[in-house]
Amino acid sequence: MKKIYFKALLPVLIICIIFAIIPSYAQASSKNPVVFVHGYFDSTSDIFGKSNFSSLKNYLIEQGWPKDNLYVIQFSSITGSNVNNAHELSKFINDILSETGSKQVDIVAHSMGGLSSRYYVNQLGGVDKVGSLITIGTPHYGTPQAYLASWSAGGREMIPRSIFLNYLNNDLLTPGNIHYTSIYTYLDEVVPYRRSRIDGWNNVGGFYNLHITMLMHNSVHEIVRDNLSQ
Numbered sequence: 001m002k003k004i005y006f007k008a009l010l011p012v013l014i015i016c017i018i019f020a021i022i023p024s025y026a027q028a029s030s031k032n033p034v035v036f037v038h039g040y041f042d043s044t045s046d047i048f049g050k051s052n053f054s055s056l057k058n059y060l061i062e063q064g065w066p067k068d069n070l071y072v073i074q075f076s077s078i079t080g081s082n083v084n085n086a087h088e089l090s091k092f093i094n095d096i097l098s099e100t101g102s103k104q105v106d107i108v109a110h111s112m113g114g115l116s117s118r119y120y121v122n123q124l125g126g127v128d129k130v131g132s133l134i135t136i137g138t139p140h141y142g143t144p145q146a147y148l149a150s151w152s153a154g155g156r157e158m159i160p161r162s163i164f165l166n167y168l169n170n171d172l173l174t175p176g177n178i179h180y181t182s183i184y185t186y187l188d189e190v191v192p193y194r195r196s197r198i199d200g201w202n203n204v205g206g207f208y209n210l211h212i213t214m215l216m217h218n219s220v221h222e223i224v225r226d227n228l229s230q
Contacts, residue, residue: 032106032131032229033069033096034060037089039111039137040154044074052110052215059221060228071096075116079152082164085116090124097129106132106228110215111191112154114138114182118168127176131229134181136220137188137211141165141195160195174200181227185214202227 036053038044044051051057057070073092075085093105107130109117114135120126121133139146142160149155157164174180184196185208197203204223208214 031065031069032104033071033100033102034065034106034108034228035089035093035096036070036072037107037109037113037117038072038075038078039109039113040149040158041078042110042113043078044072052212053108055216056108056221056224060225063225065228069100077154079149079154081153082112082116082119082157084153085113086119086124089116089120090126093120093126093129104129104131104229106130106134108134108136108224108228109138110136111138111211112158114140115157115164115168121178122168122171122175127178130176130178132179132181132227134183134224134227135196136183136224137185137191137196137214138182139191139195140182140198141169143191143195145190173198179227179229181223183208183214183220183223185209185211185217188214 036051036057038052042052051072053072060070061067073089075088077084096105097103107117115138117133117135121130139158142158142162142165144160146155146158150159156162180201182196182198182201182203184191184193184205186193186205187207187209188211190211193205206219208217208220214220
């Protein structure tokens with residue numbers, strides 16, 4: 001009698017286990033893939049084999065983002081034009097969407113990477129493929145420091161009132177249904193924080209270390225988490 005009773009209950013137990021597992025899996029996989037976009041003269045790894053985004057990526061993994069859904073793009077030129085970078089970003093994102101089956105990605109971009117990302121959204125059809133765009137220390141209105149890098153295409157484009165920036169900022173600042181966030185530190189020694197503020201965005205400033213090290217700041221990590229698609 002006990003064996004018959006157990007056999008009758010076994011299918012019910014299996015179904016209960018499956019339904020207990022599925023919600024947590026679905027919740028984890030429902031997050032958009034996240035694409036990290038480096039800035040000027042930066043790459044996916046330094047001499048120690050780590051990315052400036054490493055601590056932020058590790059934090060998001062701790063917060064429930066699947067490790068395999070966090071991507072860092074390496075541009076073919078670390079000082080090249082934002083237009084070229086945007087085209088590379090477009091292909092990179094299309095490959096991710098095809099690979100994962102996701103409809104959208106979220107973008108977290110540092111410094112000049114935010115300009116390449118905005119051009120992708122505005123000009124290359126990214127407006128329907130991005131759920132959240134978060135820029136960190138991005139010179140949306142240029143930086144005087146860019147004059148020192150005027151020997152390169154990327155540097156010239158970041159000079160205040162450059163042809164590229166005028167074109168980018170005369171277009172829609174918040175196209176589509178994307179959630180836009182600009183994070184900046186008042187201590188930024190490369191990009192004056194006022195040049196990171198952009199009308200219509202969620203502008204968040206604080207004393208978050210310097211231009212590069214703000215990527216390692218706990219408060220920046222939390223702001224990024226809270227403004228990604230959930």
